[in-house]
Amino acid sequence: MSAPAPRSLPPRVGVWLIGARGSVATTVVAGCAGLTAGLHPPTGLVTETPAFADSGLPALSSLVFGGHDTLDCPLPKRAEQLAAGGVLPPGLPSAVAAELAAADREIRPGGPLPGDIRDEEQLITAFATDLRDFVRRNGLARVVVVNVASTEPAPTGPALPPSSLYAAAALRAGCPYVNFTPSAGLHHPALTTSAASSGLPHAGRDGKTGQTLLRSVLGPMFAQRALTVRAWSGTNLLGGGDGAALADPAAAAAKNAGKERVLADTLGATPEGQVHIDDVPALGDWKTAWDHIAFDGFLGTRMILQTIWQGCDSALAAPLVLDLARLLARAHELGLSGPRPELAFFFKDPVGDAPASLAEQYAELQRFARRLSGGAEG
Amino acid sequence: MSAPAPRSLPPRVGVWLIGARGSVATTVVAGCAGLTAGLHPPTGLVTETPAFADSGLPALSSLVFGGHDTLDCPLPKRAEQLAAGGVLPPGLPSAVAAELAAADREIRPGGPLPGDIRDEEQLITAFATDLRDFVRRNGLARVVVVNVASTEPAPTGPALPPSSLYAAAALRAGCPYVNFTPSAGLHHPALTTSAASSGLPHAGRDGKTGQTLLRSVLGPMFAQRALTVRAWSGTNLLGGGDGAALADPAAAAAKNAGKERVLADTLGATPEGQVHIDDVPALGDWKTAWDHIAFDGFLGTRMILQTIWQGCDSALAAPLVLDLARLLARAHELGLSGPRPELAFFFKDPVGDAPASLAEQYAELQRFARRLSGGAEG
Amino acid sequence: MSAPAPRSLPPRVGVWLIGARGSVATTVVAGCAGLTAGLHPPTGLVTETPAFADSGLPALSSLVFGGHDTLDCPLPKRAEQLAAGGVLPPGLPSAVAAELAAADREIRPGGPLPGDIRDEEQLITAFATDLRDFVRRNGLARVVVVNVASTEPAPTGPALPPSSLYAAAALRAGCPYVNFTPSAGLHHPALTTSAASSGLPHAGRDGKTGQTLLRSVLGPMFAQRALTVRAWSGTNLLGGGDGAALADPAAAAAKNAGKERVLADTLGATPEGQVHIDDVPALGDWKTAWDHIAFDGFLGTRMILQTIWQGCDSALAAPLVLDLARLLARAHELGLSGPRPELAFFFKDPVGDAPASLAEQYAELQRFARRLSGGAEG
Amino acid sequence: MSAPAPRSLPPRVGVWLIGARGSVATTVVAGCAGLTAGLHPPTGLVTETPAFADSGLPALSSLVFGGHDTLDCPLPKRAEQLAAGGVLPPGLPSAVAAELAAADREIRPGGPLPGDIRDEEQLITAFATDLRDFVRRNGLARVVVVNVASTEPAPTGPALPPSSLYAAAALRAGCPYVNFTPSAGLHHPALTTSAASSGLPHAGRDGKTGQTLLRSVLGPMFAQRALTVRAWSGTNLLGGGDGAALADPAAAAAKNAGKERVLADTLGATPEGQVHIDDVPALGDWKTAWDHIAFDGFLGTRMILQTIWQGCDSALAAPLVLDLARLLARAHELGLSGPRPELAFFFKDPVGDAPASLAEQYAELQRFARRLSGGAEG
The missing domain is CATH 3.30.360.10 (Dihydrodipicolinate Reductase; domain 2)
Known part of the structure; x- marks a missing residue:
């Protein structure tokens, strides 16, 4: 019988990365650990600016990382590769080796892999189970699923592309969803109804980084x-x-x-x-x-x-992934649901009805920051 | 005994250009005539966009041009030079030759020229007389003075630089004033008091064109x-x-x-x-x-x-000069006075308390456009 | 019985432009006339630099222009269009109107046009006849054919593309040939033998202009x-x-x-x-x-x-076309034949065995200039 | 009584760097060691291209480094700083730590430092003594002095600037001299006579790196x-x-x-x-x-x-410094003296009568490479 968590600890929030061994994901995990340890200032992190100070966002130190990937290379090794290429600061991988290893333990095999005999329903079920296990294992208040995998070709037939299988699993497991790529994800027509009825907030598509x-x-x-x-x-x-x-x-x-x-x-x-x-x-x-x-x-x-x-693509994307995970986690906490055009600031091709000018998108984001602090509404 | 002007004619508004034979001024005069004649669309003219449709601005066709300059070259010849250099469209100078000649007749000698024995007070008086004569001769409702002369060195002593002499003349003749250059103009400390008590609107400094x-x-x-x-x-x-x-x-x-x-x-x-x-x-x-x-x-x-x-510097500046003249003429008509930070959108170094971001400046300008349409307030 | 040409007149040399109504060709004709008239310095013309002073090149004033084109627009009108677009100096088309009209009279219809029932042999014969008529009509010492037509798709079957029909006609009429485009022209395998046995100099491919x-x-x-x-x-x-x-x-x-x-x-x-x-x-x-x-x-x-x-593409290409026509005319006069790698300086993809570095190509060109002055060899 | 060096060992050649603790010098020493150890290909090193294979240049592995500097920071530490800034590859400083330490031991204090009471003659004597000690200590066949110190202001009075003191010391110690900076160095009028009579080869000024x-x-x-x-x-x-x-x-x-x-x-x-x-x-x-x-x-x-x-300035300069040291060492070995315009390829402002075009400079350099292989002449 385990003791209840002491009240003073803030709830921990999961960030589940589709493409968890990629450059962006590795930079997200290593960078969040580096910031939490005080090794770097939060450059590039919009949610660490004063406008978000009272928005009730989960602290960076409360984030727990996991994800799906079809590759095997361990996260600490990926981080060393990125440091050798100048993407991560030279000393960071060793400084945050423990956090990288911890996230690595939370990565589950993605799919479908060549020769995979599971059908779509089985894959969605498996992915959703991975998400629920992640919550349980880490005692998480909630998990935000973020797609940072390589861009897929546009789907041509009725079959769900992998990005949509993961998105369907997020819905099934009750997780807010962010599509940081131009892949179909939750935009697939087959998912429209379940997305609408899920009561979950979601955001996308395609991070705006250059x-x-x-x-x-x-x-x-x-x-x-x-x-x-x-x-x-x-x-x-x-x-x-x-x-x-x-x-x-x-x-x-x-x-x-x-x-x-x-x-x-x-x-x-x-x-x-x-x-x-x-x-x-x-x-x-x-x-x-x-x-x-x-x-x-x-x-x-x-x-x-x-x-x-x-x-540097990863350095441009990673802080926005952290921003979006925090914002959508807080939106979920407040019961907000559906597409969030208030996050158009972060995307090339925003969901919902959003302005295209960055200045107007930023004004909307600031209004959203204030709304999150209020805690009202659904 | 002259007959009264028929009621249906809109009042004519003067635009008095300091540096009236320069590239910018020549482009302003030729361009306004070309637009009025329907030879070109109003590209680059912010006040011709829908946001200003109801602001009560003077029509381009109601503008009458004159100005001061220390040079002699006739405006039609200056326009030919600019066309040869690709600054004006090849056929424009001949197409608007009459309007260029008309503006040329309204240009008066500037100063002080080398050997000029007039003191500051005499120069201001002479310039103000030129302005009043311009109004009378053309039956103008009002005149906006716009400085588009070459940039002066920053003034070092107590003597008023030429740009400030012209600005003082504008105050004395009751004319709204725009400083499109970084020269001192109305910013000279010796003019602070009279600018404040003049009840005239003014704007500046230094057009933001690149x-x-x-x-x-x-x-x-x-x-x-x-x-x-x-x-x-x-x-x-x-x-x-x-x-x-x-x-x-x-x-x-x-x-x-x-x-x-x-x-x-x-x-x-x-x-x-x-x-x-x-x-x-x-x-x-x-x-x-x-x-x-x-x-x-x-x-x-x-x-x-x-x-x-x-x-092309002149092509970038000229439409903004027309915009500013129209906006300040309307502001004057409505009794607005003092520095107009709402026009910060147009300037590198705006007067008053204005935001520095173009998007915020544009939002302020749109609010100003709506305020001008109301016709109320002072 | 016509009188013999007086001895003091230099022989006239023809330049036959494939694509004679295009931007490059129009710039060649108008520019050569403008230079001959002393309206412009010979900027961009390599053969007017001191290195070529003794090479015995035909004078610019001795060049006579004609060509093939499938379009109808008269050359004087094309020149006006180019001047309106800033490609030619504003006053040039009217200043050289006579020369443009003269060249326009020497342009013959190209082909094959849609619906053309002539076979390849008939087309080649017709084009070669146009060339011979051009020589006779103008009493020319020789004619250089230069392809400045739009780039063709790479040929796929055995049929000769238009550029190769024109090239074959040049061979048949005994004319040196320059391919200023990447089209097949004389490079078509079907022309290899006749090119080699023609005893004519030729150069190409694809002018190097940017x-x-x-x-x-x-x-x-x-x-x-x-x-x-x-x-x-x-x-x-x-x-x-x-x-x-x-x-x-x-x-x-x-x-x-x-x-x-x-x-x-x-x-x-x-x-x-x-x-x-x-x-x-x-x-x-x-x-x-x-x-x-x-x-x-x-x-x-x-x-x-x-x-x-x-x-400006035409302004970059036109002087090189004049350079090549003069150089190949002189080479022909001296009895040089076959591909001229000495002209690699002018081409993206030079014929023969030529260095790829511009500096080495220029050194070769200078050696060629000296060789042309000598007048020796075959 | 020391044993004679075994015959099979090639003679060792010294490279004495003025500014020996600067970025360029540190990159020279670390890079030469890295190349010798086979850690990197000789990218950027002109003297490692085939054109120089038979020129009899000293091998990279035979170079011994030393120099003057007024700063204290040890070379291994400087190398670590450069690696942190991305100038040197991350692992290089530790891989060549021994070579860096060896060069560091050969660095002597430069001057004059503030408060230095030595006059010009004393400074020159001290520097020349450092050079002769370096030769003796390391059993060097010869030493090339290369100025890679920060650029000095142009000298205004008769006093010799530091760069010229070092150059005078090189002459006195019988060392070939390279001025890789725009400083006066051997160009000072006071050194003209002794440079001419020294019988030493020299080259400069100001490496051409961007x-x-x-x-x-x-x-x-x-x-x-x-x-x-x-x-x-x-x-x-x-x-x-x-x-x-x-x-x-x-x-x-x-x-x-x-x-x-x-x-x-x-x-x-x-x-x-x-x-x-x-x-x-x-x-x-x-x-x-x-x-x-x-x-x-x-x-x-x-x-x-x-x-x-x-x-990266150091990465652009360092291989040229190695090239110049090797070339001038070989020139000295062959008895060549005076300014070497054949090395204009390397300099912004070459000594002697040299062409300004890189292609011509390269052709001269290739001729020089062949001449060095001959071994003849003086």
Whole structure:
């Protein structure tokens, strides 16, 4: 007979990562541990800014990590690889080795793997069982499921893609769900009804970490100044797993749709121009996005803006994953349900009815932060 | 005995340009005529967007142009020069030759010129007389004075610089005043009292047409995402008269102060980095601004954003001059007075207490547009 | 009985342009006339530099233009369109209207047009007859045929593509031939034998006017410094007809092969990275090429060079077309035959055995200039 | 009585680094050890390419390092700092700890330090004694002195700056001398006679590691294509000690003179445009150079090339230092003396009469490589 947990301890909250051995997930786990240990300031973490101080979010130190993955490489080793590539600070993997090992123990095999004979229902059941076991084993108040796996090709037939199997399992286990990728996830038509009736909050799709982040502030600038954008062209060079996944045109199509929507929405018209996503393994986890914007000024004078964004994908994504897990955990605690367009700030292709301008998205997020602090409503 | 003006004609509004033979002023006059004639869409003109449809602004066709300048070159010839340099559309100068000639007839000699024996008081009186004559001659409801002259060095002694002499004349003649440059203008301490007691609305300083426009949307983006900007460096290459004026370090200092303020205000700290303004006559009226922003992401990962803005200075400035003249004319009609921080959207270094983020400035401008439509208040 | 031409007049040389109504051809004709009239300095014309002063090249004033095209728009009108788009100087089309009209009279219909019932042999015969008529009508010493038509898709079957029909006609009419495009032209296997036995000099393929020009100087720089290029990625934005033609992946494939060869040849290995060619009509005749080069320095330190090239395609190509026509005319006069690798300086994908580094190509070109002056050899 | 060195051992060659505890020197020592141990390929080392295989250069494993510095920080610790900043590979400092410690033991105090009462003659004597002791202690065949210290302000009076004191000491001790910085060094007028009579080979000034390297290939490209460069503007952002040193306008002036000479020499005229060197400590040892080149094409069409070079200063400089030490050691062995313009390939502002184009410099270097293999001449 185990003793009840003492009252003074805050409830622990689970973060279940689909793609738990990937670069983003590894950075999430190592980074959260590093921040909790005071090794780094919370740069990039929106929920650690003053606007969220009274929102009742779970503390970083209360987060417990687990997840699904189809790969085997242990998390501490993945962290060492990332440090060698300059993605994680050199000393961090050893400094947080215990936390990495703890999260590693909570990773369960994903699927379906080649040769897997389980049908969709069996897979969903298995994944949901993994989630319930995670809760029980760790005495968690709740678990937020976050998809950070490689981008899937857009689904073509009635079969549920893996991302949707995991999303269905989240619903079944009563877990809030975040889709940080452009994969189908909870957006699959077969899940619409159960998502709506689940009473669970969810958010997505596709974290806004580079080119689209810029577009969501530059698009409104052109519109507000009544400048006519004639063509907006872009090329992305990606080295990590995402680069390889998006070299598949079907996968890239899903991503580009989100990138182009922000332009149409903020400019009021779709300009000329294409978006390329190139797989350049030599860049490792680093990505470069070049944008070339041809616009007309007064009397049709032709002008050009170009932007070059050089960032580390995992370092851009990881703090947003922590932000979203905390925000959705708190939303769940307060009984909020359904798609949360208040989190459009974080996504290329937000759920629900949300503005496309980053400034307006940020204003909505701040209102949401205040609402979370109130604790009222359902 | 002249007949009274028929009731149906809208009142005509004067726009008095300090630096009336410069590139910006010439583009303002030629462009307004071209738009009125339906030769070009109103690209770049914020006040022609739907948000201002009910604000009661004077129509473009009701604007009458005049101004001061110390140079002699006739406006039609200046327009031909600008067309040869690609700043104005090839056919525009001949298409609006009559309007250019009309404005040319309303330009009066500025000052003080070398050898001028008039003292400050005499110059102010002369300039104010020019303004009153302009009103009378054209039967104008009001005149907005806009400084678009080359940037002056920051004043060092008690003597009023030319820009402040013109500003004092505007006050004396009862004209709203816009300072589109970083020169002292109405900001000179000797004018503080008379500006405050004049009951006139005024706005400034230094039109936001390129690098600072970008900074006012990118700065907030970094702040909202909790990314730490370590260094923000910039180089501007300018070919026209402004390039030569700003090659004077004293003049550049005034301009750079405004550029850096927007960073400090939006980022909450002043990053490392310098701003250079180079005179490159080969570029003509075109300018290029390169910005290099070194920022830290999650766990201190170092990332970089670079922007390259290639624009035509006059084409960027001219529509804003028309916007400001119309807005301040309407504000004056409604009895609004004093500095108008609602117009911060247009300036590098806005008067009064204004936000530094372009999105917030735009929201304030939209509120102002609604207030102008109401017609109430003072 | 016609009188013999007076001895003092230099022989006139024909330049027959395939794609004679295109932007490049129009710029060639208008530009040559403008230079001859002393309206512009010979910027961009390599053969007007001192190295070629004694090479015995035909004077610009001795060139007579004609060509084939499947379109109808008169050359003077095409020139006006180019001037409106900023490709030609505003006053040039009217200043050289007579020369444009004269060239326009020498343009014959190209083919095959849709519905054309002529077979390959008939088309070649017709084109060769046009060439011979051009010589006779103008009393020309010789004619150089230059292909500046839009890029064709790579040929798939045994049928000769149009570019090869024109090339075959050049052989039959005894004309030196330049392929300024990546189309097949004289490279078609069916023409190999007749090209070899023709005794005519020829040169190609694909004028080096932007991204590849840069690559041919940057590639050797990395190699000479022993820096390891890991990935070389590029995106081209093209607005004119070439943009539309190259949006066809089959046509782009031909072009990209040349672009990549220069890297493999100068670096000694093929780096990672793709090349994109986007059709962006808003850019008109202007093109932008962005290159991103990831390279390793000492101890594997990762570094990056990026280049952005913004040029006007026709203005870059036209002087090289004049250079090549003059050089090949002189080579023909001296009895040189076969592929001329000495002209690799001008091409992405040079014929024969030529170095890939621009500096070495330039050294070869200078040697060729001296050889042409000598007048010896066959 | 010590035994004679066994015949089979190659003679050992000393490399004496002025600024021996700086980033460049530390990278030189650590890198040479890493290469010798087979830990890294010789990327960036020109003398390890096949062209130098038969030149009789001293092997990397035969180099012995020492030097002067006014700072105290031990070399192994400096290497750890560089590895933390991403300049050296993470594991290298510990892997070559013994070699770093050995070089550290060969570093002697530089000068003059504040309060130093020695006069110029005494300082030169002391430094020369350090050099002779280094030779004796290590049984060296010869020592090449290489100045890699921070850039000095241009000397104003008759007093010898420190860099010239060290250079005088090299002459006195009979050591070949390389000036890798823009400081005066052997260029001081007071040293002209003794340099000429010394019979020693020397090379300099100012290693060509970034912006000027690019300029030396791009300048010739424009010239060869007869394109008219109107303006060439540049901004350098430097974080390391060099950034701080060059923030001093007097020091920057020396550096910029070299940068601009390459343009004047390769273009045949000095274009408009300035060069800025900004100290941006946030960039650490990384540097970014932006160049903006406005050029005219055919008929005066305006075009633009921009380049952005992002490199690690020490990683760019270190292999060239090794190259120069080896080349000058071999030249000394063969009895070559005086300034060596054959090494212009390595310098912004080469000694003697050297071409400015990198391609021509490389051709000269290859000829020199062959000459060194011959072993003849003096």
